[in-house]
Every structure is written in C-alpha cells, then in structure tokens.
Amino acid sequence: MKHLDLLNEFNTSLAQLAVEIETSSAMQLYDINKVSENLVLGLMRELFGWNQLRNLNMDEKTNFPGIDLADDNARVAIQVTSTSGLDKIKNSIETFRSYRLNERYDRLIVYVLTRKQGSYSQAALNRATEGAIDFIADRDVMDYRDLASRAANANPRQLLAVLEVLRSYQRGGVSSGLAEADFDPPTSVFEKVNLNLLEVYFPSTIYVADLRADDGKRQGKRHRNERKVVREILTSLNLRAPSDYEVNANRLITFHALDDEHGPFAKLIECGTVTPLGSREFYGIDDDHERIFKSLLRFSLQQKLFKHGVHWKHEDGLFVFMPLKDNDLLREETWVGQKTSTRRVFERKLNKNDPNKLFVCKHFAFGADFVRADDGWYIALTPDWFFSYGDDFRRSAYADESISWLKRKEVNRTVSDHFRFLTSWLGALDQDDLFSVTAGPASTMTFGNAVSFANHPALDDDAWLPLRDLVEDEDTSPIKGLFDTP
Structure with missing residues (x-):
C-alpha cells in the first residue's frame, strides 16, 4: 500500500473515532473513554517513541490521580479526557501539581479524545502551574489532529506500526502498540448500527450586531432574559420578525442578514456594528459561544417546525405534533x-x-439536542410522547403514568421505526420549504443523512434483552384501551 493511502486511512479512522467518542459522551455513555486510554497509549508509544509508556490506571491503581499514562524514563505524563474546556485543563494541571507529580515527570500532556478548543488562555494556565511545570497550551494540549500531523512526518515503517494499533482497536483488540501478530483473531462479528443522529446544515455566515441603547425598555437596565425583551419590543413596534435569533451580552445574533436597513431587526440594532462572521469562526471561539450557537440552532429548528404544526413545549423539552386544524380528531x-x-x-x-x-x-x-463532532453538526433525536388536555394543549396530569405505560409496550423495532419516521419526515420538510409559496422567512436549517457505523460488535438480542414480565400486561393506565399502541 502506498504511503499516502496509509496516511489517509489513519486520518480517516482517527476522525471517525473522535465522532464516536463525542456521540457517546453526548449520550452519557463513557465506557469508550476508558477503552480509548489504551488506544492513545499505543498511538503515542509508536509516534513519539515513548517505549515505556504505560497505563497507570492498570499498573498502579484505578483512577490514578491527575494522569492516566506515563513513561518514567522519558518523564512524560498524559491525562486522557473527552472534556476540552479551559477549566478541565487547569484542573488537570492543579491536580498534577497537588500530588507533586512534577517531581516525577518533566512534562504533562492533556490529550482530548474529541476536539480541543481553538485556543486557550496561556495566562490562566500559567497561574495554574505556579511555575512548577512548563505547560504550553499549543504544545501540550493535543487531540487527534496533532497525532495526524505527527503521522504525516513519520517514516513508512513507523506509520504502518501506528496504523496497526488503530486497526487492532477497530477489530476489538487491546491497543498497546503491538504488531498485528501479537493479537488473537477477533472472535466477534460486526454489524451496522444506526445512531440517533441526523446530519444538520445551516448557513455558513452568522450576523452579529449591537442592540440600540436608546430603547425605553432596555435603557439603563439589565435583564435576565434579553431575548424576551427583544421579542416584546418587536411586538410593541408591530414588527414581524423571524424567531431564529439569539441575544447575548447586548448583541443580536442570527443567520439572517442584518445589514438590510429595511429588515425586521433594523430598528433594534446599531446598523454600523453589523459584523458578518463565519459560523465556524463564531462557535469555535470558546465554550460559551458554542453554547450560544446551539441555542440559535434550537430557535432555528423551532421556527422551521412551527410552520409544519410541531410546537416547542419548553417545560417538557419536547417538540410536539399538533393538529393541523383546531377541530381535527386525527393527524x-x-x-x-x-x-x-x-x-x-x-x-x-x-x-x-x-x-x-x-x-x-x-x-x-x-x-432534540445538537452535537458537534469533528467538522460536522448533528441533531440527536429522542422519540417520545406527550399527553394533553384543554384547547391550549396543556400537559395532562396523567402524562407521566400514561407515557410510562405506553413505553413498556414498545420494543426496539418500535423505537427504531420512530426514528426512521422522524428522519424521513424532517428530510421531506426541506423539499416542502423549498417549493413553499406561503409567506414567511425561508428556513435556515436543513437535514442530511442518519449516522451509522459498520464496525459495531454484533449483539444477540435474545441473549441481552430482558424477558418480558407478564405482570406488566396487567398494568392499568388512564389511557389503556383508548389508543392503539404504535
């Protein structure tokens, strides 16, 4: 195999691994993080030549304080984490220092399993080290892109060795930097699995502008919910504006162009402060900007779905299908x-x-939750149910009991069909919006394909699914007999 082919395979596999880990973390499944410690061990052993690198959580004690991997001869210690924020980096340094590990190791590396931030405050890190260790963010905070860069300069034999480590992990072996012959053949077979993730797309440009300071409702005041105040001002001015915008630190943030003097937001902003930014540039600034961006995505989704009769129930955190006409009995x-x-x-x-x-x-x-993995964004969909009463569809007092009863009747295939329906229906909305002749702003969000992996260990459903408790069939519920199960 050519050297370039080896390098492409290594980079692709590393990027896929980062997506898997970020997805698992978003679903609060953290076992993959522990398994990945040995993978990082093998990769760094081969790429950096740290031949005595070992897993301290296995060799010395479970949950070794502050670090996970170390080479005593090279005097290098490594913390492996899926958390990329500055606070995590500072905490790793402070723990390293509090256990006086700086007397044992000259260098600390924090390896981020997903994707590290675009930058870190070196001044804040210097305060955390208190001069006890030389820690430079650009050098000592790493992610898969740093390994890919290192691999690009590796000789063919070294590149093949590190690729074998990665292949062994994908086959289910223990990644310890050993050659392929050192691993037993995998005993399990693999199957394709679909995650509850759907690709999501949005404009490449985001607009930011300062809000005007001379508005009576805002002048001289600080408001806990700035977005609510902006909405009230729009209503008082009888302005119809799209709802997919966010407000933070006296700034209005949206995908809609704000440099139009006749636009719906023109009376609310200082037009001279309008700044177009790349969406990636905005959410890559820090964790706070990524949080704001996720909020903007949710408002964009709310606007898109509202036009199609799906409303956001804030207290329940759910998007709920409504009747298309007030008196409809079915939809x-x-x-x-x-x-x-x-x-x-x-x-x-x-x-x-x-x-x-x-x-x-x-x-x-x-x-619906939004997840960023590698260079892509995804929406995590969790099918659910909602029970209501009254003309305004208030949550029913029997909702929890009814939903619990209903979900006990569902099997894996049912949940899978729920997700397949959502992906098909959401995808069809894009075409509907494209050819829609109804009034209203164009949607700023579209959807792609569901995410799947072909190398997941196959599971025998009969072996691991719990047996059905026949007593459950005798359950009573306020809705039993009223609705057919899906």
Missing part, C-alpha cells in the same frame, strides 16, 4: 421507509358521556 403523516407508510402523530379522544368535551389528546413528540 397522520405519510413517510417513506422501505415502502410508503402512514404514521398517526396526533389523536384526540372525546368524553364518552359528552362528545362536545375533550377527554385527552395523544401527541407524538421528540427531544
């Missing part, structure tokens, strides 16, 4: 999987004794 959506199917997403049950009165409504719903 069904057509979607395409292996074949064209129909999904019931809303159903209204009336009082048996008085058909003019509502008893309860059942809504299909889902949670």
Whole structure:
C-alpha cells in the first residue's frame, strides 16, 4: 500500500473515532473513554517513541490521580479526557501539581479524545502551574489532529506500526502498540448500527450586531432574559420578525442578514456594528459561544417546525405534533421507509358521556439536542410522547403514568421505526420549504443523512434483552384501551 493511502486511512479512522467518542459522551455513555486510554497509549508509544509508556490506571491503581499514562524514563505524563474546556485543563494541571507529580515527570500532556478548543488562555494556565511545570497550551494540549500531523512526518515503517494499533482497536483488540501478530483473531462479528443522529446544515455566515441603547425598555437596565425583551419590543413596534435569533451580552445574533436597513431587526440594532462572521469562526471561539450557537440552532429548528404544526413545549423539552386544524380528531403523516407508510402523530379522544368535551389528546413528540463532532453538526433525536388536555394543549396530569405505560409496550423495532419516521419526515420538510409559496422567512436549517457505523460488535438480542414480565400486561393506565399502541 502506498504511503499516502496509509496516511489517509489513519486520518480517516482517527476522525471517525473522535465522532464516536463525542456521540457517546453526548449520550452519557463513557465506557469508550476508558477503552480509548489504551488506544492513545499505543498511538503515542509508536509516534513519539515513548517505549515505556504505560497505563497507570492498570499498573498502579484505578483512577490514578491527575494522569492516566506515563513513561518514567522519558518523564512524560498524559491525562486522557473527552472534556476540552479551559477549566478541565487547569484542573488537570492543579491536580498534577497537588500530588507533586512534577517531581516525577518533566512534562504533562492533556490529550482530548474529541476536539480541543481553538485556543486557550496561556495566562490562566500559567497561574495554574505556579511555575512548577512548563505547560504550553499549543504544545501540550493535543487531540487527534496533532497525532495526524505527527503521522504525516513519520517514516513508512513507523506509520504502518501506528496504523496497526488503530486497526487492532477497530477489530476489538487491546491497543498497546503491538504488531498485528501479537493479537488473537477477533472472535466477534460486526454489524451496522444506526445512531440517533441526523446530519444538520445551516448557513455558513452568522450576523452579529449591537442592540440600540436608546430603547425605553432596555435603557439603563439589565435583564435576565434579553431575548424576551427583544421579542416584546418587536411586538410593541408591530414588527414581524423571524424567531431564529439569539441575544447575548447586548448583541443580536442570527443567520439572517442584518445589514438590510429595511429588515425586521433594523430598528433594534446599531446598523454600523453589523459584523458578518463565519459560523465556524463564531462557535469555535470558546465554550460559551458554542453554547450560544446551539441555542440559535434550537430557535432555528423551532421556527422551521412551527410552520409544519410541531410546537416547542419548553417545560417538557419536547417538540410536539399538533393538529393541523383546531377541530381535527386525527393527524397522520405519510413517510417513506422501505415502502410508503402512514404514521398517526396526533389523536384526540372525546368524553364518552359528552362528545362536545375533550377527554385527552395523544401527541407524538421528540427531544432534540445538537452535537458537534469533528467538522460536522448533528441533531440527536429522542422519540417520545406527550399527553394533553384543554384547547391550549396543556400537559395532562396523567402524562407521566400514561407515557410510562405506553413505553413498556414498545420494543426496539418500535423505537427504531420512530426514528426512521422522524428522519424521513424532517428530510421531506426541506423539499416542502423549498417549493413553499406561503409567506414567511425561508428556513435556515436543513437535514442530511442518519449516522451509522459498520464496525459495531454484533449483539444477540435474545441473549441481552430482558424477558418480558407478564405482570406488566396487567398494568392499568388512564389511557389503556383508548389508543392503539404504535
């Protein structure tokens, strides 16, 4: 195999690993982090020549304080983490110093399993070291891109050795920097798995502008919810503006161009302060800007879905399917999987004794979180249910009990079908929005493909799924018998 082919395979596999780890962390599944310690050990042993590098959590004690890997001869210590923030780096340095590990090792490296920040405050890190260790952020905070850069300068034999470490990890072996012949053949087979992640796309440019200081509702005041104040001002001025914007530190942030003097936000901002930024440039500044950007994405999603009869329920953290017309008893959506199917997403049950009165409504719903992995953004979809009553669809007092009963009736295939429906339906919205002739601002968000991996260890469902408890079939629920299970 040519040297360039080896390098491309190494870089691609490393980037895929970072996505897997960030996805697992977002789902609060952290086992992969511990397994990855040995992978990092093998990669650094081969790339940096630290032949005595070992895992302290295995060799000395579980959860060794401050560091995970070390080479006593090279006097190098490594902390492996999936957290990239400045506070984590400072905490690693302070722990390293408090246990006087600087007397044992000359260099501390913090390796970020996902993606490190674009920059770190060197002054803050210097205060954390208190002169006990020479720690330089650009040199000593690493992620997979630093390993890829190191591999680009490796000789062919060294590159092949480090690639074998990565291949062994993908095959299920223990990555310790050994050659392929040192590993037993994998005993498990692999299967393709779909994650609950969907690619999401947005404009490459974001606009930031200062809010005007001469508005009566804001002048001389600090507000806990600045966005709410802006919304009230828009209402008082009888201005219709898109809802996909965020407000932070007296700045309005949106994907919509703010340099239009006739735009809906023109009366609220200082036009001379409008600054277009690359979206990546904005969210890459620090964790706070990434948090603001995620909030903007959620507002963009809210606006897109609201036009299609899916409303955001803030207290429940759910997007909920609503009837398309006020008096509709049912709402069904057509979607395409292996074949064209129909999904019931809303159903209204009336009082048996008085058909003019509502008893309860059942809504299909889902949670949505935004995840950044490598150079891409994804939306994590969690199918759910919502039960309501009243004309304004307030949460039903029986919601928790009803949802618990309903979910016990669902199996893996049911949940998978929920997700497949959502991916198909959301994808179809892009085409609807493209050809829509209805009034309103264009959507700033579109969707791509679901994320899947082909190298996941195969699981025998019959062996690991719990047996069904027949007692559950005797459960009572306020909705039992009212709605068919999906």
